[in-house]
Amino acid sequence: MILEAVMLKVVAGQELEFEAAFATATPLIAAIDGYLSHELQRCLEVSGKYLLLVRWRNLEAHTVTFRQSPEFLEWKKLLHHFYASPPMIEHFELSIANPPSTL
């Protein structure tokens, strides 16, 4: 399993609209083969900052299957205009989890 982590900065004042659009976009990413789950987390310290965490079966499910899908075009159309700066996307593999059954 791979964790995609994305730091998002949304244009000031558009946070509520962004969250609503994100809810609308959820079925697009959830339909992708290899998608497992995701969560959008709102930063307490920095207004307009979000951490998006997506769990994928493997790296290619994100970088190939999702990014080359028609769903990704829709996803970008719904969401990308909210970003104040280009999202910083990174992938991670699990080192340690506690309790081990969490993931």
Add this chain to the structure above:
Amino acid sequence: MILEAVMLKVVAGQELEFEAAFATATPLIAAIDGYLSHELQRCLEVSGKYLLLVRWRNLEAHTVTFRQSPEFLEWKKLLHHFYASPPMIEHFELSIANPPSTL
């Protein structure tokens, strides 16, 4: 529930030692009242970079209960010398989760 997210950069060459120390340190944080779970995630793109995700019942469980505990002194002693730069610590609250039962 609050998510603590920390970007960590470990001194080059000390990654394996850091991960072993982190496993040793796990019971220290897991003993704190209000601690729920954590995961240490290893970056695929940047060597020595980690994302630490800790779930707390509320903000104070991290910022007060943990940080003022004797366990935190031990935690720092075990881990802080591995960091190449000061960890960037932020807190988040859930906006959207899919499937909703994930968290």
